[in-house]
Amino acid sequence: MTPVHRDELWIGGAWVPPESSERIGVENPYTEEVFGHVPAGTAEDVNLAVSAARAALPGWANLPAAERGAALGRLHRALAARADEIARIVGLELGTPLKIAKAVQAGLPITVLAGYAELAAQPWAEETIGNSLVVHEPVGVIGAITPWNYPLHQVIAKVGAALAAGDTVVLKPSEMTPLVAFLLADAAAEADLPPGILNLVSGTGPVVGAAIAGHPDIDMVSFTGSTATGRAISHAAADRVARVSLELGGKSANVILEDADLVKAVKVGVGNAFLNSGQTCTAWTRMLVHRAHYDEAVELAAKTAAGYTLGDPFDPATRLGPLASAVQRDRVRGFIERASARLVAGGLDAPVPATGHFVAPTVFADVDPDSELAQEEIFGPVLSIIGFDSDDEAVAIANNSRYGLAGAVWGSDERALAVARRLRTGAVDVNGGAFNPFAPFGGYKQSGIGRELGAYGLAEFQQVKAIQR
């Protein structure tokens, strides 16, 4: 295939040469070949990008809402025109099967950006409290640092909201999947956005990420990724008391109550756990099943997992692609190797394609709720099944996690809703309720701080001022 080489950074509304000639190779996790590269940015590139974002801030922040909305509308149209290319690039750099890449990796961020273009066109909220006029203002220059598993969605959740809120942005995408962010910069160029409101500096976490997190002129760092890195970024930002928002890991429970539609709950549950080869922060990786239906659920989950077709992401028959990297594959295999539960599907000896960083869809039953399997975020196609005897016990097991990102409950409507209210997570889907890209998204506990998406996501990027009269 034709290599995809990007040799410049998008700073101040122009493609500029990076300070260093060093490049970061991008691997296709199915063919295991390096098919592209991006600049390995430096702290000096970050300085340039921050200066451009700072210079652009007053103009962008003070623009009438209708003009900001129009600019984001142009960006949305330019991005939507690239939908097929976005899906292709994410298929190449991450290995997401093409059908899912089109719907989720391309479709979702385009939808989210359309929503932010609409929100941007509305004046920011104002209210009167007694003798105070309460107004909203941009936070300032935002540093956005994103991971590789939904590489454009996670970027748009930050960039769309921050721009709609009147902020300007310095973006660092994951070094494993940086190419799709360059398509966003292409769209920004085509949309003729005011120079400097969006800047792209590719590079590694320890160099470009750390330079953003510790930069004295970045007012807020918005991060999605692992809890360990989130902690490091919080420490760096704390030195200058900069605002931080964090979207971190998860270990979500799928609670299947006694009166649930078992077949649907198990099938949808397995599909959710294995979406994007299990590399999804909200994945329902713990399936909690009432003991009355436990054996049936285990059998059905094992059968569903065994029915997955693994292979080339660009083959329409493929349901499960490879993991994003050899490191990720080996990490996931380590969890399977150390597990002491009952293996009912997949495992280390199950057949996988000859090339690509594959792990077979794996299901463990009789998992100890305190074990590594049930507590750690595995980020691969590994599902743990745990039994319970009462709704109270199900809630206790579900909440027995240092994470609190998402979850699901299946059962008669009122009962399932009552259990949903008791889960200590930022989101819960009841009886298969669909993901809502405009509803607040974020974590309790160590899953993060703050919310993304929709109006709540925009509010995260604004300050609130009280003016007394």
Ligand code: NAD
């Ligand atoms: P990661 O934390 O290793 O990397 C995320 C980003 O941080 C990358 O851009 C990386 O370059 C950068 N980074 C790494 N070290 C840094 C440092 N010292 N300073 C500044 N930046 C640094 O995570 P990952 O491996 O890319 O992503 C997987 C993790 O992300 C999983 O744990 C997953 O649960 C989590 N995640 C969470 C959400 C969410 O919304 N809650 C969404 C997706 C992924």
